[in-house]
Amino acid sequence: xxSVPIVDREVFRRYAGRSLPRHVSYxxxxxxxxxxxxxxxxxxxxxTRAIPxxxxxxxLHLPFCEALCKFCACxxxxxxxxxxxxxxxxxxxxxxxxxxxQRLGASVGTGRPVRQIHWGGGTPTYLSCAHIERxxxxxxxxFSVAEGAEIAIEIDPRVTSNDQLExxxxxxxxxxxxxxxxxxxxxxxxxxxxxxxxxxxxxxxVCREIGFASVNFDLIYGMPYQTLETVADMxxxxxxxxxxxxxxxxxxxxxxxxxxxxxxxxxxMPDSDTKLTMFLMAVExxxxxxxxxxxxxxxxxxxxxxxxAVRDGSINRNFQGMTTEAELDLIGMGASSISQFTxxxxxxxxxxxxxxxxHMNADADPVIRGTRLSRDDCIRQTVINHLYCYAAIDPDRxxxxxxxxxxxxxxxxxxxxxxxxxxxxxxxxPDGRIELTWPLGRVLMRNVAAVFDAYxxxxxxxxxxRHAFSTSA
Ligand code: SF4
Numbered sequence: 001x002x003s004v005p006i007v008d009r010e011v012f013r014r015y016a017g018r019s020l021p022r023h024v025s026y027x028x029x030x031x032x033x034x035x036x037x038x039x040x041x042x043x044x045x046x047x048t049r050a051i052p053x054x055x056x057x058x059x060l061h062l063p064f065c066e067a068l069c070k071f072c073a074c075x076x077x078x079x080x081x082x083x084x085x086x087x088x089x090x091x092x093x094x095x096x097x098x099x100x101x102q103r104l105g106a107s108v109g110t111g112r113p114v115r116q117i118h119w120g121g122g123t124p125t126y127l128s129c130a131h132i133e134r135x136x137x138x139x140x141x142x143f144s145v146a147e148g149a150e151i152a153i154e155i156d157p158r159v160t161s162n163d164q165l166e167x168x169x170x171x172x173x174x175x176x177x178x179x180x181x182x183x184x185x186x187x188x189x190x191x192x193x194x195x196x197x198x199x200x201x202x203x204x205x206v207c208r209e210i211g212f213a214s215v216n217f218d219l220i221y222g223m224p225y226q227t228l229e230t231v232a233d234m235x236x237x238x239x240x241x242x243x244x245x246x247x248x249x250x251x252x253x254x255x256x257x258x259x260x261x262x263x264x265x266x267x268x269m270p271d272s273d274t275k276l277t278m279f280l281m282a283v284e285x286x287x288x289x290x291x292x293x294x295x296x297x298x299x300x301x302x303x304x305x306x307x308x309a310v311r312d313g314s315i316n317r318n319f320q321g322m323t324t325e326a327e328l329d330l331i332g333m334g335a336s337s338i339s340q341f342t343x344x345x346x347x348x349x350x351x352x353x354x355x356x357x358x359h360m361n362a363d364a365d366p367v368i369r370g371t372r373l374s375r376d377d378c379i380r381q382t383v384i385n386h387l388y389c390y391a392a393i394d395p396d397r398x399x400x401x402x403x404x405x406x407x408x409x410x411x412x413x414x415x416x417x418x419x420x421x422x423x424x425x426x427x428x429x430p431d432g433r434i435e436l437t438w439p440l441g442r443v444l445m446r447n448v449a450a451v452f453d454a455y456x457x458x459x460x461x462x463x464x465x466r467h468a469f470s471t472s473a
Contacts, residue, residue: 004280005439009273011423012443016272020446020456022296023388024319025338025346026381027371027455032346037365040347043372044108047329047341054329054342056109057116058143059320060097060135061334062124063353064090066159069193071181071223071251073258075336076122077353093335093353094131096360098138100333105142108331113146115328118320119153125160129167136171150175150305150324152214157203158195165203169210176207177216177247183237184230187223190268197237204241214244214304221278222251224268231278232285239289245306246291246299247321248282250275280439295388296445298322315389322389335366343378346370376454379404384449391436391445406432416451 021028035043047053063077079086117139127135139145152175153168168176182188183197207215217238221231238246253269255261270278283293291299292307295317300306309315309324316326319338330340332349335356339347347370350356359366373381379402386393395406407414417434420426425441425448428434436442450456 004277004284007276007280007439007443008424009276011425011440012276013272015423015425015444015447016276018447018450020450021453022446023384023449023453024317024321025340026384026453027373027377029346029348029369031455032348032369032371035347035367035370037367040365040367040370041107043341043345043347043370044104046344048108048110048112053112054327055146055325056112056114056143057118057323057325057328057330058114058139059330059332059334059337060101060117060119060124060139061121061332061337061349062097062119062127063122063335064093064126065121065123065156066126067192068260069181070191070260070263071220072260073252073254074122075351079126081126089354090127090131092357092361094127094135096357097135097334099360100366101135101138101142104331104333105139108329109143112144112329113149114143115146115149115325116323117145117149117151120320121154123156123159124153125155125164129164132164132167133171140172145172152177154179154218155203157200158193160203162206165206165212166210169212174212175214175216176212177218177245178203178243180217180238181220182223182226182230183234184226187225187230190224190264201241204243216245216247217241217243218247218249220249220251221282222253222270222275224264226270226278228274228277228281232281235282235285239285244301244304246286248279248286248297248299250279250297276443279443283439283442293442295322295391310390317385317388326385339370343373343381345372375402378402379409380452380454383410383452387434387436387449387452388445391442393434395432395434410452413451417448420448420451 063075064079065076066081068078079089151173153173154177156179178200180200181191181193188194204215219234219238253261253264286299287293290301292302292310294300294306294310298306298321305324306315306322314324314326316323318330318340327342329342332339335349335353336351337349347367349366350359350368356366379398382401383393383398398404399406417426417428421428424437425444426434427437436445436448441448
């Protein structure tokens with residue numbers, strides 16, 4: 001069994017039970033509102049007027065999957081390839097996506113280099129080679145993809161062929177992210193995702209052979225029937241396969257919102273103390289194995305772009321997880337995709353792929369909701385982002401960027417933070433720098449970020465729980 005650092009479990013339990021956001025956006029989507037086509041168009045136009053307009057990151061959402069994984073919380077549509085309307089629905093979606101790529105290329109893409117492209121899902125490699133090639137060619141024709149852009153795709157080893165991998169490489173993709181989740185057979189059976197170790201290994205070998213610069217794994221801990229032993233084995237096997245980047249996600253069980261999770265029962269899942277140990281032993285093992293611990297739950301080899309981005313101060317966190325450039329406008333396309341315009345707005349498309357296709361066929365804007373950011377939102381977004389990315393807040397950096405006095409602006413928050421400091425989650429340095437402690441602060445990062453989230457406090461005030469997020473009391 002791997003060793004783990006000592007944590008004050010009593011303090012951990014007091015904080016860990018709170019339901020808090022992961023802050024992949026600020027404000028969180030629950031605070032967004034309906035947005036119509038005119039406002040969406042105005043936001044996009046505004047994004048092009050900055051001088052210079054920020055470079056772009058492009059996200060494409062491909063929602064289809066062959067089979068449902070019980071734990072899945074993504075926006076996906078299960079469609080057996082053998083289904084009689086599968087070809088027709090896939091083709092309709094691809095046509096709609098190509099249309100949106102062309103529209104947004106013309107409205108926000110002009111003169112702005114694309115420095116990142118990410119295909120997510122769903123299962124992007126559900127698509128045939130012909131569809132993959134068509135979409136990527138449409139994208140490169142509609143936008144100016146910069147030399148050396150990072151081009152990434154999520155792949156499912158169960159459905160991804162060598163032909164698809166070779167095509168992706170030829171099209172310029174340089175990073176693949178494999179949905180691995182766990183190697184244990186009993187766990188795989190229960191979550192309806194049978195994916196033997198040999199299958200993952202073979203996929204990794206092919207990716208290496210044909211020259212992908214970075215191979216990433218997505219792993220999940222806290223799932224049904226995982227034990228410390230099975231998770232230790234998953235970690236060992238992962239290190240043996242040597243991915244360049246690892247995302248080690250905590251399984252979020254929200255059956256009220258995600259119907260497919262209703263077949264997973266609490267008595268099958270590890271308790272919160274065991275999950276803490278699963279997390280700590282992963283940090284120990286991956287760092288001992290040569291990885292750098294990045295943000296909340298990512299690990300990267302020192303020469304991987306993510307680890308470099310931490311060192312050069314360009315790391316960012318958004319709906320795609322940890323990314324490598326902080327000041328890009330993110331343009332999301334496809335059903336449910338989100339666009340993030342640096343420092344001023346979010347927009348999200350309709351969730352249902354068929355409704356998305358109907359919008360595109362009717363020449364309508366598929367945007368359904370979003371928000372414009374206030375100046376206070378921008379400041380807090382940056383503070384929270386720094387906390388997740390660097391495990392620290394540097395008041396000096398925030399003051400210079402926003403021309404504020406950090407101590408005066410966040411006087412209430414700094415007062416609340418004193419309780420977390422007393423409980424050992426943060427250290428406030430003599431120069432005012434706020435650092436998360438290891439392990440307690442890193443583990444409870446979301447509790448610290450919550451202190452700076454004005455909307456959570458608005459919620460708490462509304463509910464009459466003025467101190468709900470502020471103290472250990
Ligand atoms: S393959 Fe991925 S997106 Fe599809 S159901 Fe499984 S976890 Fe969800």
